[in-house]
Amino acid sequence: MTTSPYPSAAQSPRPNLAFRALRGQRSPGEFAAAVRRAARQIGERVSCDARYIGRVEAGEIRCPNYAYERVFLHMFPGRTLADLGFAPRSAVRGRSARPAPVTGGPPHHDHPHHHEESDVRRRAFMTGMTGSTATVAVATLTPFSVPTLAPGLDRHPARAGIGAVEEAIRRIRVLDDRHGADGLYRRAAEPLRTAFELLDSGTAQRDVAERLQAGAGELAISVGWLAHDSGRFDDARSHYAEALATARMAGDEALEAHAFCNTAFLARDAGRPREAVRAAQAATRIAAHLGSPRLLSLLALREAGGWAGLGDRPACERSLARAQALFARGASEADPEWMSFYGEAELEGLEAQCWSALGDWARAARHARRAAALQDPHFTRNIALYTAQYADDLARAGQPDEAAAAGLRTLAFLREVRSSRIEAMLATTARVLLPHRRASGVSAFLDAHAASRRPASV
Incomplete structure (x- = not known):
């Protein structure tokens, strides 16, 4: 059995000696001040203090959020995150388990993603319940799947399942970032059902049950997002409601705010804008004291x-x-880990969508263009989305040539990304551009778009 390179929940975090060496003779407070100065140089704002530096050096922060990443790479040009002693982002994309509360301190953001005590538990998932035992699933991952299941036994199914629930959340988010939702939704529904079966069994100890509740709720939101982004709005609404009910039963305000946040987004897309306003306002009331300006x-x-x-x-x-x-106030340790997608690019992209809904196409196009340019390359799906938004806004703003060029770039992304949302946007753009078929480049886009919608020949 191979040993994981990352610390388990039963082990102490591995100190980040590489990062400690970079601090040199400076105190943690002095080094934190240098980090804040470097952030200002590149237009970032981070609330770095000696405590944060101590957590990095202790190995508690395995990978910094995107704001800190940009600052550290600016401070140490030519180095990668690995050179600075951090783990790959793909290893920590999931939602970390909540740490024990610290009296008088804010909730943490970059705490370690906890794996279970053994390799089997890290990769275990439950498929059925029989008395006090359950069938354990060993996950096998392919580039376009979530964990699949194989039989086995475990005397503590809930405890063994926690690691797999959190791994499923992490894997779903990483794959969605790269490939979009359409190829993932059906596969993700099975782990969600299993997570709630484990929760309903009632056999876990309190600390395990609380962690499993949080994991099941976050998994429901992740699966709901896959349904949402692939155009299955009724399924998404059901999953978000499930997450909201779980959050309320657990008294988990962070999870409740997340569920309302996604409910608001779904309501907007489903043509229920007043519900979107109410859900966003409810989330804001809940999140007001969670200490995260970026969430607000x-x-x-x-x-x-x-x-x-x-x-x-x-x-x-x-x-x-x-x-x-609120965004300008910078990143915070209290920022939820699921918000790692939310940076300047997403801010620009969501603002573009607002101006588009208001019919200010030229202004929308400017923000969509900036969103695509600013997006981290890891988020392939989002780059495709912003580019599709840009194409549509340009088409409606009366710039068919530029719209067609952006449309062709989006089609290139769709070789890797599968998203009904993006495909629907491109179809709308094609309809808007149809009267301009004679314009330079437009016919090429329309032909390529039509070809992309035809089923592949056998």
């Missing part, structure tokens, strides 16, 4: 999207201004 910024954008759908431009502009001001 995202929720303000969710509310702005609802106001845009209602055609209320002044209310939308107020929400956008609030989102930008």
